[in-house]
Each structure stands twice: as structure tokens, then as C-alpha cells.
Amino acid sequence: GYAKIDHHRSIRNGYPEVIYCEGKTDEHILGIIEKMSQKNCNILGTRVKKETYEKIKKIYPNCKYEELGRIIKIQNKPIENIGKGNIVVVTGGTSDIPVAEEAYHTAHFLGNNVKKLYDVGVAGIHRLLNNKELLFDARVIIAVAGMEGALASVVGGLVDVPVIAVPTSVGYGANFNGLSALLTMLNSCASGISVVNIDNGFGAGYLASMINKL
Amino acid sequence: GYAKIDHHRSIRNGYPEVIYCEGKTDEHILGIIEKMSQKNCNILGTRVKKETYEKIKKIYPNCKYEELGRIIKIQNKPIENIGKGNIVVVTGGTSDIPVAEEAYHTAHFLGNNVKKLYDVGVAGIHRLLNNKELLFDARVIIAVAGMEGALASVVGGLVDVPVIAVPTSVGYGANFNGLSALLTMLNSCASGISVVNIDNGFGAGYLASMINKL
Amino acid sequence: GYAKIDHHRSIRNGYPEVIYCEGKTDEHILGIIEKMSQKNCNILGTRVKKETYEKIKKIYPNCKYEELGRIIKIQNKPIENIGKGNIVVVTGGTSDIPVAEEAYHTAHFLGNNVKKLYDVGVAGIHRLLNNKELLFDARVIIAVAGMEGALASVVGGLVDVPVIAVPTSVGYGANFNGLSALLTMLNSCASGISVVNIDNGFGAGYLASMINKL
Amino acid sequence: GYAKIDHHRSIRNGYPEVIYCEGKTDEHILGIIEKMSQKNCNILGTRVKKETYEKIKKIYPNCKYEELGRIIKIQNKPIENIGKGNIVVVTGGTSDIPVAEEAYHTAHFLGNNVKKLYDVGVAGIHRLLNNKELLFDARVIIAVAGMEGALASVVGGLVDVPVIAVPTSVGYGANFNGLSALLTMLNSCASGISVVNIDNGFGAGYLASMINKL
Amino acid sequence: GYAKIDHHRSIRNGYPEVIYCEGKTDEHILGIIEKMSQKNCNILGTRVKKETYEKIKKIYPNCKYEELGRIIKIQNKPIENIGKGNIVVVTGGTSDIPVAEEAYHTAHFLGNNVKKLYDVGVAGIHRLLNNKELLFDARVIIAVAGMEGALASVVGGLVDVPVIAVPTSVGYGANFNGLSALLTMLNSCASGISVVNIDNGFGAGYLASMINKL
Amino acid sequence: GYAKIDHHRSIRNGYPEVIYCEGKTDEHILGIIEKMSQKNCNILGTRVKKETYEKIKKIYPNCKYEELGRIIKIQNKPIENIGKGNIVVVTGGTSDIPVAEEAYHTAHFLGNNVKKLYDVGVAGIHRLLNNKELLFDARVIIAVAGMEGALASVVGGLVDVPVIAVPTSVGYGANFNGLSALLTMLNSCASGISVVNIDNGFGAGYLASMINKL
């Protein structure tokens, strides 16, 4: 076996290792799941194709698939609620939803209350302002946006909790596959904002959970 | 003389040629002013150093200098008010003011009513929202912002008049000298926004005037 | 329903919301059309695949498809002519026509007289110069060009009305998917030019209409 | 006065507004301090030149200067200890220290226990491993590194608290002024890491404090 | 025949020319193999599709295919063991294995003892530290990593033999197809590291062999 | 002596080696001139500071300086007129003149009739069209332009002789130090155009001479 599964992590890091399925063969993924299952832990897989899920489902009937977020979940023991407050996932447009769902399901599976506020981008700012209570009720916010990615700054200016900004590759032309949103978010003049990789919903969900557990 | 001054432009384009002084020697600039003065037209110079202004002032005592915007104006005949409505110049921060002033004085000298709304960036969105009437009263808006440059999108989502977005080089690090604000503005999901070059306050003021004259 | 349709916009902004269909499923698009139809407003969809149109057509028989520009139009009430003058859409080559048509149909559907002047790029400048009257008769010009994108500068030097420049991704190699035309247009030494995103015919048509209504 | 000071923020956001002094004139900075002083709040200024500090000191004798971090602090009332645990600031090399100090003093002034672990970059990994206890004792970690910026990944793999990564512009050649460290940190395969702008020590310190207060 | 096969190289350079099969037609590849076979030398082909291999196999039954590394080997005479020590190939993740295998089989076919240490990336540093003896036993190390590519620096800080760093295109978003790992490796603050092209396992294996033969 | 002067070149290449003085010390330059002078050939130096010229002048009184083009010429024997037709140097603006002069003096010193047509950029196309005869009379054209660099395309569309395009770093913001003009020129849809490095007037003059001698 090639992969060195990192069993120490659940002790060291408090969470099980998550399987990043992009570019792995189905056989490879099944092999990793098998090894992890022996430990009876909960298993999360990201960037999973539907066909892959269907193969897994045959062997692990308790496997669930979140189609929009492309996530599989195999729950072998109860999810312990570790989060102390709410995590809110906000998106600029409807095209950002797949990335947002990756964040949502990651944070949820890791034991958090997570709420959604989708399609409230800055070009129609009243949609965001009409939902301020939801934002004010959050302990951590995940702001997901493509194109100009300005959502994170506006949200960051309204609240005083950490905002994790996720640039998405949504858009065309001079968005340069997410570069525009990435740079926008890195240069935010609002404070309390930090950024993860383009389209990295998983990373945002994981970090939000880590903060919410503190 | 090297420079081919474009006297047709005032007829063809309706405006006098403007002198872009960056990288021209004082002698060169004085030579161009001299030729233009023979036509008795109004003269505008951009990106003018204070020392250059002082040399010009000695020969053309009616020359005025706008220090923040680095503009000289030599008014040889009355400015005809050609603008049909208000132009409003908005900035995200205080560091964007020099670029905004270049736009302001350009549009003003070309015969427009111009109003200012400075330091209302998206990180404290109430500052912009508290001044909505000013925006709603505009026929053309110039939105000047550096760093994440999100101001243009928010303004564009509030109004239904043309918004000319001017990215500035204000910021550091991953702003890449204005690239971040430029990309943000080009990818705006609000409609009615178009973009000029980084720090090009002049271009925005000129275009705003051209639209306001329609 | 995920999408928050922005019904205020037709009041606030004077136009109905337009559906950006790239990356949306047919179901999602049909759902949005359904909600919008209840308001009896005119509906425009951009970046629509032919198969999507055919599905829509079955339910909304008055739906029309502009194949080159990939636009659908559902006209539920008469189009009010809001434009005060002509909008002229100019292209450099024949490959830029799809983007130009997106601009053309957007501006037309929003209530403007729009004229076309295609394939008059700078490499054969007489083609443009032979059509000067058409340009001189415009209130707003949309200049669409890929490769070196020089058309906008030449047009901008000939007229004194606003020129909206649309860089296209047409070309290969060092065009870097439209970056070359984008930079050319941003750096234009002609005045009165502003730029929208690469291939954003819709944005140019919308802005042209907004200006033409002033 | 141009600048719109954001007095609501101390209520809304829980912290006083911080003065970003880069590119502001001394007069401008003094004006802002004066207005803020009337509120009797604690004042922090970043990117302050020594000469500027000296001018401020004359008027506000309780002003202190942190030379390496280029920070001024005017403490008008006791600093309330709001942090629940330790913040640890780690650097890869000695050249990253100025950015680290900006983070350190920001977090400290905002009411946190902050510890330092400098010059423990990955090229001599034992230096980091020998100080694991310090890391394990942190509630939030700030990892500051230039050149290849790998420190954040290694730290992130060792701990299970949030790691705020600060890329620095330290290095030469293909570091492209911090781009290399920025990309490294954004692509970290360790979880729980998020990134702020190149050289943005302030942003990291502020966010760390926000998290530590939760 | 178009291709000018470089028969002098085996004399001049000590190794047979290797066939880079990407973008060559099967006919072209077979033609080159035929010419080379007349010299009775050992033949290596890189970036070979499985179908191409199958065609070659029919004509040259002693042809072997390394599927992961996409390499064909036709051994016409014994491989002379020219390497004086061990070459160790290390990878950050499991997705980097194809590139590592290209390096492995190249070095092995050229007459070296090669060892593997896969999936020991910096996010779980203990996996690397637990295998230090293997590293200390190497004469040359090949470090293969994508995403943030930090592995090379950590390895370089542990050993005092040459480390050849191979950035891979593994990752997404701001990895920009391998640029992030490439810049990381070029900016390594550990000494004794040099870099080859993104995904260039062959180049690393060839150079490692060249050094190991010294 | 470090530098290996390439005396064969005047035989092999038909021209004397030219001294590129950027980044060389005065001593170094004088040393090279001394060696070349022993051959009694004509000497050209580019990118020469005025102070350097003044030092050279003291030792070589026949040395001449072209201030705008920053070129020194030491003529030790008559210049043979090798050019068969005219070379015309065209510029877009007045700021491009220094680069144009480098091209002009290079081509002239190498034995060509060279004509100038400066400040005829595309934003006022009549300036170029009014001078068509000059263009039609050329055997080779050098088109020098910064900012959007569209001049080369327009010229290339008018003539049927080779056009050597020289992008300049003139401009600001999104010109990215000449990148915009470079990309424009590389993507020209006019035929017969090729490009040299940004600001490389020398290279254009040399190549024009080489072609004009054919």
C-alpha cells in the first residue's frame, strides 16, 4: 500500500483524516476507506464523483452523498456536537453554491450547527442587509464568492467575528479562474478576514469548525 | 518641433487636447502650452510636478494648480457649463483621494457640476448607505478604489446610472500595484459598470463629462 | 429555492433582472423564468445553449433564440423605446461577432436603436474609414475586438461620444485568452473609452442602453 | 476633513479603529489622532515612520513606538485582557521579524497574551520541533514566513488550533515580492490554515485576537 | 525521416537517447524505436499511452510497461550498475506518485539502486521523521511534491546530499498548475536543492543517475 | 580581461560588435573601446549615460553623443551606404521618441537612409493618414509605440513592406511596463509584422539595416 494514512491525526488533530478524492482511482479510494473503517471512525470524502459514490454505497450501505457539494459521509458512530456557536455560510451568487455546500457539509459532519445564506452578493446589497440578524448570530462566518469576490469585505465590515473567505472560480474572462476573487479577498480593507485556496470549501469548513470548537 | 498637436480635436472631439505631463521635460511642456495658447483655448495639464507648475506660473500668471490632483488649469475663456446633471466622485479610502481629485478637476474644468463623497469604502458600508441621496442625485458616478476595489460593485448595485470605475494602486502585497482592484472592477456582477486604467482619474473625468453632455 | 431574485431591481434600476445561464442547470433556469413570468415582465437570458432554449420554448412558446449571440428573449409586454439616439456595435473581425451579437440583442431588447458595423478591424483601416458617417451618427459606440484589440483606440480617436470597449478571447498564443485585447483597451491613449470584462457583450449592451437613456 | 472616522466600529466591532499610516501625511495622521483622542480610546497606528512618531510624541507624550514592528501605541485607558489563551507568533527567518512584530504588538495591544518563536524555519526543522510545547500551548498561531513559506504547513500539521499564515516579501528573484510564500500558504495540504495579505502582520494580529476572544 | 536521432549521445553523454512520446504519433514512435534497435542499445520511452505500448509490444515482445510512470523499457543488453550509492525518491502525497514513478524507473533503468518513500508530506511531518535512516542512507534524493511543495525544503534541511526537487501540477486553484510548488522549491532556504520542470520526473531521474555515477 | 570581444563578427556578421553599456562600469566600457579602436573600425555604444560619454570624449575626441537616443558613435572610417531603400521610424507619441532615436541612430550609423515620423499614434489617425506617402516610400518600417501599441497594426495594414514593431514601456498602470504594447504587437492581425523586446530600439534599427541591405 502506497498511502500512509495518518491515524495519529485524530488524536493529534482531533479530527479523522479526510479523503481528497480528486485524481484518485476508485480502487485507491475504496482501499483507503477500508483501512479507515477498521478504526470505526467517521469518514468524510471530498470531490467525489457520483459513480464513485455508487460503488462505495454497494460496500458501505450507510454511505451518504451530498450531490451539490460532491461529498460522501460514512457515519460509523454518533457525531459529537463540538461547536459552541453557529457557523454561517454566505454566498454571493447561486453559482457559488457547490463550494458553499462543501463547506457546509464539512462543518456539519465535524459537529457544528451551520446555517446558510445564499445568493446575497454585493450587487444587490439589500439582500445581505435584510439578513443581518443571521450574521450577528454567528460565531464564525464563511463567505464564498467568485467574480469580484467583494462579499467578504462587506460581511467583514458588518460583524466582529472571524470571516473565512473562499474565492471561487465562478465567472469568466478576467476572473482568471478565481484569481480576481482571490486577490480581492486578500486585499480586503475590512479586518478579521483570512483566505483559503480558490474553491476550497472543505478547508473553510474545517477551519470554521476548529475555531468554533475553541 | 516633435509633437504633433491635435488642433482638430477641439472641433472633432469638442474638447481641447489635454497635456499628459508625466515624463515630459519642462521645456517640452512649456512649448506645447505656448502653441496652444495662440488658439486662446482653455488648457488642462495632468500629472504635473509642483516645480513645473511654478515655472509655468511665471509665464502664465492665470495658471492654477490643484496640488492633490496634480493638475494645472489655464483658463483663457469662460468655462461653458455643458453637463446636464451632477457627476459624483466616490472613493473607498483617503489614500484614493489624489486619483479622485484628478477626476474631479478634469470633469469640473470641462464644464460639469461635480460632487465628492470620499472615504466611504465597503468595510464600513453604513458610510455609503448614509449618503444614498447624493448617489441617487447623480447622472454619472465615478467610483475610485484601491485594495479590493469593491466599492464600484456596491455603488453599481444601488443606482441605475453609469458607473465609471477607477482602480487605484493603493495598497501593498497582493494588490500587485492595482491589479487586484482592476480585476475586481472588471468582474463586477453589478451592471452598468465600466473600467478605466489603474490610477486614471483623468480618463474617468473626461468620459464622465462626455456622458453628462449627452 | 436558493436564488434570491431581485424584484426590486426593475424599480430601483429600471430594467428587469437578466438571467446569466452559464453553469446553471436547465431546471434552475426554468424555475427562475417561472418566478419572473408571474410578474409579467420581459425576460432576457444570456449564454444559453440551444438545447436549453428548446426546452424553454416548449413551455414559453413566445421565447425567441438569437443563435449567434446565444440569447433568449421572452417578450411579455411591448418594448418601450427608451434610447434617445443610435447605439453602434463595431467589430474587428468576423470571429468577434458572437460577442457583438450578445451586445446587440441586449441593447435592442432594452429598447434601443442599434446598428452593426462588423469586420472593420485596424489591419485594413479603410474599411472603418469608409463607414465614418455611421460612427458619427452614434450616441454610444460598442467596440468589440480580440487579438490586439486596437479597434477601440482608432474609433475613440474619430468620435466624441462614449466608446465601450469589449475585449474578446479571439486569437491564440500570446493573446492569453483575451488578456492582450483587455490590456490594449485599458491603455488606450484615446479619451472617452472604458472597458468591460473579456467577452462581456451583455455588460456592454446594458451599459450602452443606460447611457443612451440619459 | 476628508476622512470619515468610523466611531461606530468600537461599538460594532469591539475594537478601536486602527490608523494605517502608509501614504498618509504627518498632518493627516495627527488630525486623525486628535479626533480619536477626544473619545479617550486606545489608539494603534501601523506602518509608522520614526520621524512621524517623534512628531506625535511631542503632542501625545504617552505615545510609544515599537521600532521593528513600526507601530505606535497611545494607551489612554487600561488594556482589558480579552484573550482566553495564548497567541504564538512563529517566524521562518530573522528577516521576517518586522512583520511578526507588527502582529505581536497588534495582538498584545488588543489584550492578549502573546509569545514569540522566531527563526525556526523548515530548513532546520529541529529548531521548530524542539519548541513543540510552546506550540501545543497556543490557542491561535500566527506563522510568518517569506521565501518558500513552508513554515505554515509544518506548524499546521503539528497542532489542532487555527494557524493564520502571513506570507512575507522576504527573499529575491523568483519570490516575486512574496508571491511564492503566498501561493505556498494558500496551497497548504495541512488543514486549519488561512492566509492574509503579504506582509500583513497587523491583519494577522487582529484576527488572532478576534479568535482568541471567542 | 524527419527526426535526427542523436547516436553520438551514447558516446558523448554516456546514455542512450530517450524517446519523449508526448505528442508523437504511434508510427513516429515505432520508426524511432526501429532505428534505435539496429544499434542494439537499451531504449527508454516516457509519457507513453497504454495503447501505444500495446502496439510496440506486438513488434518488440521484450518491451515492458510501467503503468503508473507511463514508461516503456526495451532492454536489449544487461543494465550495467553504474550508480555508486542509493537514490531515494520521496513524495509529499499519493497523487504525486506518477511523477515519482517516472523518476524511479528512469534512474533504475540507467543502472541505479533506487528506493521509495511515498506520501510523507510536511502536513504530517512525523511520517518523514520516522524514515530518516532511509534519507541518511541516500547519495542523491529526489523530492516530488505538488500543492505547496514544501517537502524539498524539509528534506534539504535534514541531509547533506544533493536534493533534486520536482514540483508537480497536483492540486487546484491557486496552485496554478504547479506554479506554487515550483516557486516554493526555487525559493527554498535550505541549501543543496535544485529544481527541474513541473512534472519532470524523467529529468530528475536522469540527473540523479548522472550524479550517482560520479 | 573578462570580456571576449567578438572580432570575427564584423567578418561573419558584416557589422562591428556594438557595446551595450547598461550596467557596465566606465572603466569596463573604455577598455572595450580601446581594444576595438586598435582594429580601426566604427564603434557604436547604446544606453550610454551622459557622464560616461564625457569621459570617453576626452580620450576619443571624435566621439559623438546622441542625447535622446543615449548613443555614442566613434566614426574611424567613412560609413558605407549599404541600405538599398529608406527606413522609416514611426512613433505613437512623443514619449516614445528616445526609443525611436536609438533605432534611428543605429540604422543610420550602419549605413542607411532613415526618415522620422513621430507622434502619429492611432488616437488621432489623420496624423498618420496624412503622411502615407512617407510610409509608401519605405523599404522597411520601424513602428515604436507604448501604452496600447496599436500603431504597428495600423501601419502594417497600410503598407506591404516589413514592419518591425518596438513596444515601449511608456504608460502606467495596466501597461505593466510595456507588457500591454508587447502583447498587442504580437497579436497583430495585420501581416508582415514582427516584434523585438520592449524598448529595444537598437535591435529594431539593426534588423532594419540587415533587411535593407538584402
Next chain:
Amino acid sequence: GYAKIDHHRSIRNGYPEVIYCEGKTDEHILGIIEKMSQKNCNILGTRVKKETYEKIKKIYPNCKYEELGRIIKIQNKPIENIGKGNIVVVTGGTSDIPVAEEAYHTAHFLGNNVKKLYDVGVAGIHRLLNNKELLFDARVIIAVAGMEGALASVVGGLVDVPVIAVPTSVGYGANFNGLSALLTMLNSCASGISVVNIDNGFGAGYLASMINKL
């Protein structure tokens, strides 16, 4: 009819317009050919798919296809030999041949003697040096190379005729689709070299013909 065919060009420019077929529909191409055929001129088409050729062939039986170079030629009248000397097309590797063939057939169809020297890249410099006579016998050289693109410099250092450098997109990883070869060629320290767009064999062949006709 959308396309404005440029019949003046054959008078103005001395050559018939060439059809750039990339991204044009078969119908569009056939329409252009039809119009051109009425003039009885020779027709060249570049970037033509084989299936397109087959459709054309049915209507224009004298149409010929150059498969490697993807060029169609319809010769309606004899090709006049306008070239005064030889054009030599050189490539670095075998993968550059398609681009070279585009150049070859363009120059040949325009009436030139053209010779080929393929696969003589700098990594085995003797292959080039063994063919010096061919180079010395050329009036214009076209140097086609991908990857590091160094061929143009070496050729340029050997000859004293114009070298037209064509960077190709051949390679992978840090070749960034031809950027590496493009930058290499633009920065060549050999004189007499100019560059066309990445993969632009047509442009090089056309320009070479233009020079060879002088």
C-alpha cells in the same frame, strides 16, 4: 454577408487575403472561398480541419491539403516566383514540425524557394553546426522552437541575415503554453532576430516572403 473581404489588399499589399479558418464554420469558410474565387486569385487557408478540407475539395477539386501544416491551397493561376533567395525553415524538435510546415507552405505558395532543416535543437548542437552551409545559403531564416526556444539565438549568432523566430507551445509545465520560448526569443542577445506570435507559422512565412521579395 458579415465578412468584409479585403480585395484591395492584393493591390495594396501584393498578396491575396489569407483565410484564418480557426473558429469559423464550414459554411462561413465556403462562402469566403466562393467570393474570392470569383476574382480568380490563388487562395490559402490556414488552421483547416481535415473534414473541412474534404468538404471544400468536393466543390473545388483543385484544392490541396497539407496535413501536417493544416493548410489548404487553391491554385487558380500559376504561382509567380517572387523570392530572390532561399528561405530556410529550421526547427528545434520534431514536435515543432506542424508549425514549421505552416510557415513552409505559406512561403512556398507565395512564390519562394523554401528549404527545411528540422530537429536540430541546441541540446545536440552538432546537428545544427553540421548544416551550416544550408544556413549560410539563406536570404531569410525562420527558426521554430518550443520548450526553451534557444535555437533562434544560436542561429542568429551564426548568420547575418534576418531571423524570424516562432515560439511554439510545445512542452509542458513551466513552458506555460509557449511563454517560455516567447520570452527566450524576445530576449535574444543575438542581433537580427524578431519574433511573431506563439505557433504563428503563417505570420513567419508571410513575413519571410515579404522580405525575400525586396
Next chain:
Amino acid sequence: GYAKIDHHRSIRNGYPEVIYCEGKTDEHILGIIEKMSQKNCNILGTRVKKETYEKIKKIYPNCKYEELGRIIKIQNKPIENIGKGNIVVVTGGTSDIPVAEEAYHTAHFLGNNVKKLYDVGVAGIHRLLNNKELLFDARVIIAVAGMEGALASVVGGLVDVPVIAVPTSVGYGANFNGLSALLTMLNSCASGISVVNIDNGFGAGYLASMINKL
């Protein structure tokens, strides 16, 4: 003291730590030298300003300065000759010499025979070919070149020992501060070449020594 000097390295890595002096204050550098001197080891400093050297010289009279390479050497014990063969440092031009000297003195101080072959760039290939024996006599070669950086490929094609390529920032315009040479070297089609950071003469000298000691 901030800096954690890595005394283990001389044991672990076989060499003393080298001081990278760029961006360190003189006091800081002197402090590090003092600590190192207590160990009586040989000390190397890179990127040292002449004024810094002069201060060091006063305290450590045995300190020597290599002006071109900007290196200081404090030799406290005899240099052990560890290199088994020759290292040859080759440069393309004379402007690359400072970087080459950094490599030369580093390798020499670490105990190697080092030879120089400067100014033999590819534009006059005979200069390199005339010195083939020197190359054939090397055990490791360091190829230093700016502009198009093609030297490494040509050298790599001639020899069968490792070539360490050092791109330099020498050049202008589209060299983008060394990017062109860097990409050229990374894409070399010659085998046995690896690359270090732009201008990193130290890294090349250190690695060459490490290989030469094997």
C-alpha cells in the same frame, strides 16, 4: 538574541552556516559573526555591502572581501580540499559575472578547484566551442546566464556531467527581472540540468560543492 544559529549544521550538513546579509543590519551581522567565531570555524557571508565589510574588517582583520561577488570570507582554519574534480563556472555575458563570482567564491571557500569561463554566450557559439576541453574536464558545471539564458542548454548538450543553471536578472523589458532566463532553463531539452533561484550564485556554488564531494 533573535537569530537561532544552526551549529548542528556543520555536523549534520558538513558545512558551516553561511550568513545571508541582505536586509540585515551591520550590528546584526556582527553579532552573528561573533557567535560563530567562538566556534573557530570558517565563516562566509553573501550579499555584503562594501561598507559592512569595512566595519567587519576592523574587528576581524583576517576578513577578506570579494568585491564583484559581494562575499566576505573569514578563514579561521585551513580550507580542506574536499572536491574530487573541477567545478567550472560559465557565463553568457560580462554582466552575469557578479552572480558567477558569488558561485565561484562559495565553491572555492568550501574546498574545491574552480575554473572560470566567462562571456561565452550562445550568440557567438564559437567562443564556447573553442573552450570545449575546459568543459570536458569538469566534474560539475555552473552555467550562469541572463536575457534568454540559453547557455545552460548548449552546455548541457555538450557534456555528461551535472549542469547547475543559474538564471540572472540581467537584461530589460521582457526579461521580467530574470523570469525569461528562469523559464528557459527549466524547459531545457538537454538532460542533466537543474535550476536554482534567479541570481542565486551562492546556492549553485554550494550545491556544486556538495556534488563534487560525493
